[in-house]
Amino acid sequence: MNPFNYSAEQLQAAALDVRRDIITMLVEAKSGHTGGPLSCTDFATALSFRYLNHKPSEPHWTDRDFLFYSIGHVTPVNYSLLAECGYFPLKDLMTFRKLNSRLQGHPHRLDTPGIEISSGSLGQGLSIACGVAKGSKIDKHPRRVFCIMGDGELQEGSCWEAVMFAGHYHLDNLGVIVDYNKRQIDGEVPKIMDVAPLADKWRAFNWQVLEIDGNDMQQILAAYDEMLRHRDRPMVIIAHTTMGKGVSFMEGKAEWHGKPPTMEQGEQALQELGTTYAEWSSRLLAG
Ligand SMILES: Cc1ncc(C[n+]2csc(CCOP(=O)(O)OP(=O)(O)O)c2C)c(N)n1
Numbered sequence: 001m002n003p004f005n006y007s008a009e010q011l012q013a014a015a016l017d018v019r020r021d022i023i024t025m026l027v028e029a030k031s032g033h034t035g036g037p038l039s040c041t042d043f044a045t046a047l048s049f050r051y052l053n054h055k056p057s058e059p060h061w062t063d064r065d066f067l068f069y070s071i072g073h074v075t076p077v078n079y080s081l082l083a084e085c086g087y088f089p090l091k092d093l094m095t096f097r098k099l100n101s102r103l104q105g106h107p108h109r110l111d112t113p114g115i116e117i118s119s120g121s122l123g124q125g126l127s128i129a130c131g132v133a134k135g136s137k138i139d140k141h142p143r144r145v146f147c148i149m150g151d152g153e154l155q156e157g158s159c160w161e162a163v164m165f166a167g168h169y170h171l172d173n174l175g176v177i178v179d180y181n182k183r184q185i186d187g188e189v190p191k192i193m194d195v196a197p198l199a200d201k202w203r204a205f206n207w208q209v210l211e212i213d214g215n216d217m218q219q220i221l222a223a224y225d226e227m228l229r230h231r232d233r234p235m236v237i238i239a240h241t242t243m244g245k246g247v248s249f250m251e252g253k254a255e256w257h258g259k260p261p262t263m264e265q266g267e268q269a270l271q272e273l274g275t276t277y278a279e280w281s282s283r284l285l286a287g
Contacts, residue, residue: 003056004085006049008217014084015045015217019246020273021080021093024280027266029097032105035256037077039181039215039241040148046220047146047177048081051228056086059113065143066132068117070125071150071179072106073258078115079103083287087114090287123156125149126176130165133174133234144228147176152184154195160205166234167206174234175227176207179214181243183254202236214239247272 006014018041026032048054053065069078076096083090088102095101102111106120117128129147136143153159166174180198182189189195199209208230212219214237223237243257244250247269250261261269267277 002050002052003054004049008221011042011046011049011221012217014049015042016246016273017084018045018077018080020270020275020280021084021090021284022076023247023261023266023269023273024277024284025076025080025093025096026260027263027277028094028281030260031097032076032260033073033258034076034260035183035243035250035253035258036071036074036150036179036181037080038245038247038250039243040071040074040077040179041245042215042217042241043177043179043220043237043239044077044081044148046217046224048085050221051224052146053143054085056082056114059087063141063143066116066129066145068125068129068145068147069107069119070117070129070147071122071153072117072119074148074150074179075103075105075107078107079112082112082114085114088112090284093284094281122150122153123158126159126162126166129174129176130162130169130171133166133171134169136173137169137171143173145171145174147174149176149178150184151178151180151182151189151195151198152192154178154198155189155193160201163202163205163207170206170232171234172231176234176236177214178236178238179241180238181241183243183252183257185254185257187254198238202238206233208233208235209238210235211238211240214241215245 133145
């Protein structure tokens with residue numbers, strides 16, 4: 001059971017808060033990744049606040065589901081959700097990327113409560129998720145294993161070995177969400193090295209495939225409901241998203257992959273998200 005079990009409306013409100021957190025912590029840090037965290041926000045919020053079986057007060061609870069962020073660079077969304085769920089105080093978000101903070105740019109499993117893998121080197125998370133999913137089957141444990149991947153990340157060959165493994169071993173306790181924002185660090189994915197046709201590729205490896213608008217909460221909920229109902233094969237949700245979603249001047253622009261907004265840009269972004277830097281940073285520092 002998820003401890004929050006939010007409704008669609010509550011998830012939309014929570015996703016807005018997460019976007020405000022992301023902008024505020026990046027302005028404060030003066031470095032970090034903006035575009036990917038904003039494209040992942042809606043489906044990641046739904047996982048943390050409705051589907052994932054977890055206990056924020058007991059991060060290592062043995063009966064938990066596992067959620068692996070294979071794209072380690074999206075820490076702003078990962079840390080925001082951990083803090084909003086109660087793994088650590090909200091005020092920690094204002095230490096993001098600072099010296100001696102436990103919230104570094106790429107996550108460290110031993111430093112930060114709720115982080116399941118140290119990541120940043122792309123192409124490794126799904127292999128780890130496969131190991132946990134296979135191990136859970138051997139143990140006859142009913143847990144689910146989720147893995148968030150990037151479309152640029154899928155250019156890593158190691159991803160496809162893991163996809164083949166999961167398909168071969170019928171890991172029906174494994175669910176992947178691909179953040180298909182069609183942008184990566186150097187530009188547009190189709191121009192750099194195309195990963196399309198994605199659905200056909202996953203199907204060829206014996207996966208069940210769903211394609212959705214990954215920034216539409218109703219479609220996200222329908223996809224996760226289907227994922228939890230479904231048994232016999234692993235399932236991938238190909239989530240078509242927009243890099244920088246929610247901030248007009250960031251949307252669809254690869255240049256926002258790895259840079260933070262300046263204070264001025266942050267104010268503009270936060271205004272679009274219905275708050276200000278002063279208001280939101282005060283909320284975080286008080287939490
Ligand atoms: C093995 C490896 N190669 C290269 C990089 C550098 N790198 C960091 S993010 C990134 C692009 C990832 O693209 P995508 O998965 O689409 O993430 P998004 O741009 O949507 O955040 C690259 C190449 C890395 N972190 N790891």
